[in-house]
Amino acid sequence: MTTNGSDYDVVVVGGGAVGLAAAWNAARRGRSVLVLEQYELFTQRGSSGGAERQWRLQYSEEDLARLTLEAQPLWRELEEAGGRRLVHHTGSLWFGDTTEATNEGMISDAAKVLERIGVTHEWLTAREIQDRFPFAALPDHYEGFYQPDGGIADVKGTLWLLHEQARLAGVTVLEHAKVEEIAPDADGVTVRSGRGVHRGQHVIIAAGPFAKPLLAPLGIELDVHLFQMTSASFRLRDPGLDLPTWFAFQKPTEEDTNLFYGFGRNPWSGSDVVRAGPDFEDHVVEDPYLADNAAVPRHLERLTEWVGAHMPALDPEPELAGSFLAALPADPERQFYLGHAPAHVPNAERLVIFSTGWGFKFVPLLGRACAELALDGRTGFDLGRFGLV
C-alpha cells in the first residue's frame, strides 16, 4: 500500500470519547496524531450518543471502584483545561433487592467495597428512600444507599472539549474515514481508510461497538455482545423537583432483567425533562452497521409501566425515546478490553485496543492509558486484567 505521504507517531481509529481522549493525551506529549472517524464526530451511531451518563464510585469489584477514584483527578484536569464542568455531583442512589446479583453488580457487595475503601455512603430503607426522593410503591424489603459524590457526566460537553483540546494540541482529524485494514509490520503500521492510506508508528483502536469486524481480519476475537439499549425522556410534573442518578436492582422477571435506571435534570441544560431506561441486555445486534437509534417497543413499554408505578413526579408519557448501541464483554466482571493486541498478532506491540463496556466514567483515564500503552509500552494504571490474550 502506498501512503498519503504523512507519517504519524500515533494513528487513532475512532473519534468517540476514548479515541479523542487517547489522541489528546498522545498529542500533548508532543507526538503527531491522526484520528480516523468513519462517520462525523459526535455521531449518534456509536456508544457515546445521547446527553448524559451515570457517574458513580460504587462497584462490586474493588479494583473498579478504585479506578473511578483514580479517574476523578483526570476529569478535573480536563475540566480545568477547557474551563467547563463535565461531571456534576448530583448524587447516586442505588436501591432494590440488595443481594440480587446483576449485570451491574450487587448493592450489598458494592456497599462493602465502599466501606473498605472509605467512601461515604448512607444506607437507606424503602421508607427513607421514598421520604427523601420522588419514588413510590417500592416493596417494603427494598433497601439501598445514597452516595453523594456520584452524579451525571455531560457526554456532548466531554466530546466537544476533548476535540477542542486535541485540536489545540495539533491532532489531525479525518471524518468519513472508515478504516478497512490495519497492517502492522516491523517499522510501523499501515492503515487503509476511505480517505487514503496512512502510516503510524503505533495505532490505537478505539472503535467502540464496531471493534469486532475491524479486528477479525487480524485474528482477534473479542468476546463482546452488542445490544440496542432503549431509553426515554419524561417530564417532571413539579419544576421544583429533582432527582439524583438512580438505579433500581430487582429480581428478574421471566422476560427480562427487570432493572431500571435514570437521571435527574441535566445541570447544564436545566430542562424539566429527565431520562430513564431499562437495563435489558437482550436486544442483541449481530452487525453494528445494521443498528438504528430506534427504541425497542417492548423495552419502552416496560419502562413506561415502571415509571408510572414508581415515579409519581414524572409524567409517564415519554416525550422522546430512542436507543444506543452498547458493546459489553460477555464476562460482566471484565467491564472492558484494554491492552496491546494478543501476542499471536505479528508486531502486536504496535496496536493498542480498547472496547468498551460501561466506560464513560473512565474516559480521561482510558485515554491516558491508551496513549501510555502506545508510547511507553506500559501504563501506570492497574489495568492488567482487562488485557487481550
Ligand SMILES: Cc1cc2nc3c(=O)[nH]c(=O)nc-3n(C[C@H](O)[C@H](O)[C@H](O)COP(=O)(O)OP(=O)(O)OC[C@H]3O[C@@H](n4cnc5c(N)ncnc54)[C@H](O)[C@@H]3O)c2cc1C
Ligand atoms: C445506552 C448506553 C448507556 C450507557 N451508560 C453508561 C453510564 O451510565 N456510565 C458509563 O460510565 N458508561 C455508560 N455507557 C458506556 C459508555 O457510553 C461507553 O463506554 C463510551 O461512550 C464508549 O466510548 P468509545 O469511544 O469507546 O466508543 P464510541 O463512542 O462508540 O466511539 C467509537 C468510534 O469509533 C468509530 N469507528 C468504529 N469503527 C471504525 C472504523 N472502522 N473506522 C473509523 N472509525 C470507526 C465509530 O464511528 C465511533 O465514533 C453507556 C453506553 C450506552 C450505549
